[in-house]
Amino acid sequence: MGFSADWLALREPADRAARDDHLLRQAASLAGDNPVILDLGCGTGATARALSGSLPDTAQWRLLDNDPILLDKANAEVGTSAETCLMNLADVEALPLDGVTLVTASALLDLVSEAWLSAFAKRLNVPFYAALSYDGLMRWTPANQTDEAITTAFNRHQRTDKGFGPALGPDAALRAVEILRDAGCDVQTANSPWKLGPDMAKLQSELVDGISQAACEAGARNTETWSRSRREGAQKSRCVIGHVDILATPGIKF
Ligand SMILES: C[S@@+](CC[C@H](N)C(=O)[O-])C[C@H]1O[C@@H](n2cnc3c(N)ncnc32)[C@H](O)[C@@H]1O
Structure with a gap:
């Protein structure tokens, strides 16, 4: 799946429904009375939209992405409260953290490497809210005998380099908790799975295409047959895709 x-846009409603409300509201409150929020890998601004109802009108967004098309869209949607940073966030030392009161990310940590996360944790001196890291779980109902092999291959693909060195993939949330705690943060987590029913058949179908392509690249067999049967059954099937939300706070005990 590209970006x-x-x-x-297709995944945003599922992301929105999956985010843990308690951590989201706590993150907004930790941003303070005059929030300045750096959103890493902002895409079209989904995190700003998700947090908007919980933040004061004075909130300022610093939207960061390396894709100029997504960044333009995010800028247009978030409006005058936004500034944009077109940059590669792999360069941790260059991240514009000055004056920031909260750092956010969503659907990002599974792309980064252990080395990136460790370097980032060292620089972090404000709360960090990272939503929707994929945790390796995929479960379909009704099940299919190829599901497990596809999931295993997809998870193997998730660990390949996504621009930061070997990606943490499904281990991202667990390692992030350990690394952030080692760096002196208090860390809370909550499960935030996608629960996709027949009403989200289009998302299920697109997801299946992306999973199948990645699984094929990672050496799985019968990916075409699997994806065709899953697409054909999307109007009647359900699937759960595991995610984890994290809220890390340097030096504050909850
Ligand atoms: C899965 S998307 C998530 C987008 C958004 N946070 C959301 O939840 O809808 C990952 C985002 O990270 C951005 N990204 C990936 N690698 C990046 C890099 N090295 N530097 C900056 N942005 C990057 C992509 O362009 C994309 O917008």
């Missing part, structure tokens, strides 16, 4: 604006 086209269409794909991000």
Whole structure:
């Protein structure tokens, strides 16, 4: 799955429903009375939209992405309260953290490497809200005998380099908790699975295409047959895709 604006728009309602409300509200409150929020890998601004109802009108967004098309869309949607940073966030030392009261990310940590996360944790001196890291779980109902092999291959693909060195993939949330705690943060987590029913058949179908392509690249067999049967059954099937939300706070005990 790439990061086209269409794909991000298709997944946004599922992301929104999946986010843990308690951590989201706590993150907004930790941003303070005059929030300045750096959103890493902002895409079209989904995190700003998700947090908007919980933040004061004075909130300022610093939207960061390396895709100029997504960044333009995010800028247009978030409006005058936003500034944009077109940059590669792999360069941790260059991240514009000055004056920031909260750092956010969503659907990002599974792309980064252990080395990136460790370097980022060292620089972090404000709360960090990272939503929707994929945790390796995929479960379909009705089940299919190829599901497990596809999931295993997909998870193997998730661990390949996504621009930051070997990606943490399904281990991202667990390792992030350990690394952030080692760096002196208090860390809370909550499960935030996608629960996709027949009403989200289009998202299920697109998801299946992306999973199948990645699983094929990672050596799985019968991916075409699997994806065809899953697409054909999307109007009647349900699937759960595991995610984890994290809220890390340097030096504050909950
Ligand atoms: C899965 S999308 C999530 C987008 C958005 N946070 C959301 O939840 O809809 C990952 C985002 O990270 C951005 N990204 C990936 N690698 C990046 C890098 N090295 N530097 C900056 N942005 C990057 C992509 O362009 C994309 O917008």
